Amino acid sequence: MEEEEEQQKHEQASACDSNGTPIHVLAVDDCFVDRKIVGKLLEKASFKVTSADSGKKALEILGFSQDKVEKSSYNDQKIDIILTDYCMPEMNGYDLLMAVKGNSNVKSIPVVIISSEYDPQRISRCLANGAEDFLRKPLQHKDLQKLRSYVKPSAPVPKTGTKRKVMLELIPESGTAETRPRIAGVAVA
Template sequence: MDVSSRKLSQPAILIVDDRIETIQTLAILLENHGYSVTCASNGQNALQRLNAQQPDLILLDLFMPEMDGFELCEQIKSNSDFQDIPILFLTASRDQEHILKAFEKGAVDYVMKPFNDREVLTRVNTHINLRQQKIEIQRLNNKFETIITNVQDGLLVIDQEGIIKFANPAVIHMFNKLDSNLLGHHLGIPIVEEHLAQIEILRLDNTYGIAEITVADAQWEGQGASVVCLRDVSDSQARKDS
């Protein structure tokens, strides 16, 4: 299931615990605060639940018979379909080694037994919100990538030393080079800020043409950079020359 398409108004939580009293306590608390809850009493049952429907968060008991929480967490995190789901361990153990091992296996947080309702809700709310923000960022990144990949104008990002940090497919074709020959290399073309220049390019029909260059100041990964746009003006240039 594409979690980005799920209505975010009622996030889903999977509770995995071998004690029915624990499941009931948590399920009532979470459902009363607007969460959709599914339950599993052991590791195998939890994996079946995951394959049927991906939750937004997993509350996982640390110690269970047959498959304990460590092993189940490791299996979940090794599966690319599930590895982004945040896991909060449920434990009565105050042994630091257990807590550290839980984090090593991929947990993002833990809740101590016996539960404090406010603590449970605060931790759950925090990680649900972080997950939703991550999904939204990914959605926006996908949109950005679609636009940048399909736009016919060439787009480059160069740092203050003129090193290419980003190049979209259009500019890679225009320069008739592989991206490995562009990224991390010096642009090699003199570009003066706030001036308009022209260079020869390879057009989409594999004929040579002319592109206008425009440059704008920007930030890239926290550093000053320039965004360079190359627009194919071959046809308008030909009309002007004629």
């Protein structure tokens, strides 16, 4: 029981960005049941989910109107990743991918395509045109970690192990090393 709780806490923490905000997924699928299953799986893993029943509806959520993106609309949603079904009427997952990657305001959003059909040509075409991944339906628990890894950090992560610069006035003019006093067992470098 404790192991399950620990696993759940780890998943919840890793479903957040570097600021602790839940990763926001735009889940696009024309099938109501598939949309609900994916939504529940993502929510259980602490993702924030917005659902759309078509590629056109997804574009509206992203702020597209008359072939342009309204920044204010997109910024209100702050979508971190798009998870879209491939086979949908009117606008399939590939068309949605091309619309997103063709717009400078939203092209940095990772797009992952899912499908129950395994078509190597379709898969390679999507990957060659900017899809992060092409996953098989039904979405599995192990796929959630992949989704997390595709999300770009929202703020730059500080580098560790970098050299610090020393102000010139702190370096003695003699060029020789000075000994510094130690304070109660604390070494001062």
